[in-house]
Every structure is written in C-alpha cells, then in structure tokens.
Amino acid sequence: MNARFARAIALIDEANAADPHTLLVRGVQRPKELAHAELVTEWVLRLRPDASEELLLAARAHHIRRWTLPRAGYPAGRHGYLEWKTELRKRHAADLRAILATTGYDEPAIARACAILQKHGLTRDPEVRTLEDALCLVFLETQYEETASRLDRAKMIDVLRKSIGKMSAQGVEAAAALPLPEHLRAMLLEAAGVG
Numbered sequence: 001m002n003a004r005f006a007r008a009i010a011l012i013d014e015a016n017a018a019d020p021h022t023l024l025v026r027g028v029q030r031p032k033e034l035a036h037a038e039l040v041t042e043w044v045l046r047l048r049p050d051a052s053e054e055l056l057l058a059a060r061a062h063h064i065r066r067w068t069l070p071r072a073g074y075p076a077g078r079h080g081y082l083e084w085k086t087e088l089r090k091r092h093a094a095d096l097r098a099i100l101a102t103t104g105y106d107e108p109a110i111a112r113a114c115a116i117l118q119k120h121g122l123t124r125d126p127e128v129r130t131l132e133d134a135l136c137l138v139f140l141e142t143q144y145e146e147t148a149s150r151l152d153r154a155k156m157i158d159v160l161r162k163s164i165g166k167m168s169a170q171g172v173e174a175a176a177a178l179p180l181p182e183h184l185r186a187m188l189l190e191a192a193g194v195g
Contacts, residue, residue, distance in 0.1 A: 004104040005053050011099045012037065012060045019067050023142060033063045036138060043134035047170060048127075054109055055127045058116035059134060061096040063088075089118045122166065133171030136163045140178055140188070148184060160191030 019031040044059045074084040093114040100110045148156045
C-alpha cells in the first residue's frame with residue numbers, strides 16, 4: 001500500500017468514525033458508516049482481488065459522512081428519496097475529491113474514483129458493478145434481517161428483486177452463498193428466480 005493511498009483511507013475512516021449512529025458487526029458496536037465502509041471494501045477485494053486504487057477509494061468513501069444529510073430533510077415518497085440520493089452522491093464525491101486532492105492524487109485518478117462512487121456507467125463499467133455488488137452484499141449481511149422484519153414477504157421480495165437486478169452474476173452467486181437464516185435464504189432465492 002502506498003503512502004498517499006494509506007493517508008486517503010485514514011482520512012476517509014477518520015471522517016466516518018464521527019458517525020453518531022452505530023452498527024453491530026461481528027459482535028462489536030461500531031460507528032455505522034465506518035463499519036459499512038470497511039465491509040464494502042472487504043467485499044470489493046473478495047470479488048475483485050486486483051481492484052484498482054480508485055475502486056477501493058470509492059468503496060471506502062461511498063457513504064462518507066452520510067449522517068450529515070438525513071433522509072428526513074427531504075419529502076416523503078420516491079421523488080423525495082431520489083432527490084436525497086442524488087444530493088448524497090454529490091456530497092460524497094465532493095468529500096472524496098477534497099481528500100484525494102490533499103493526498104496527492106492527480107485529476108484523472110480523482111475523477112475516476114468519483115465516477116465509480118457516483119455509479120456512472122453502472123450497467124457497463126465492471127468496477128462500478130463490483131461496487132454495486134459489494135453494497136448489495138453488505139446490505140444482505142447487515143440490514144436484510146431487520147428490513148425483512150418490517151416488511152411483508154411480497155414487499156421484501158420486491159426489494160430483493162430490485163437489488164439482484166443491479167448485481168452481476170458473480171454478485172448474485174456470492175449472495176446465494178451467504179450464511180443466512182433459512183427463511184431469509186428462501187426469500188432471496190425466490191427473488192433470484194431459483195426458489
């Protein structure tokens with residue numbers, strides 16, 4: 001790992017460590033976005049061991065300081081949700097850009113990392129697809145069970161179908177191999193069309 005990459009990761013992690021929300025990961029309560037960023041990075045490396053620095057930086061910063069722009073600040077419904085997500089991506093990219101500029105990355109590398117983070121070219125860029133796979137896999141590991149407890153089965157399967165629809169075949173295969181409780185596995189396989 002080179003010095004500028006290590007410094008950029010440290011600055012991203014420092015920003016995310018300030019998250020007032022927590023997430024229980026492997027038995028330890030951690031700042032939510034810090035833990036989420038680490039898990040996404042782990043999945044990126046599992047799916048693509050030769051991941052570029054730009055992909056790893058985008059993975060680490062994909063939700064940087066997310067809590068500073070709460071969903072509640074936007075109108076209810078799909079339109080409000082999409083408006084919030086668009087603004088989040090802009091902010092995350094701006095935060096990443098600032099960190100990378102201070103750690104010695106050139107403009108092409110900064111632009112590439114920000115494009116991956118903002119999911120430009122999702123259907124045709126293999127690195128963006130890897131990031132999307134990692135995000136979906138972390139959702140399944142950390143939020144699926146809680147989300148399923150709040151939604152009826154049909155709605156949860158619809159959510160899963162939408163997630164699976166954004167994933168590559170490799171990502172779906174990794175999802176199917178996750179150690180999930182049987183009722184969650186059954187819904188996932190049904191959503192994937194194999195259950």
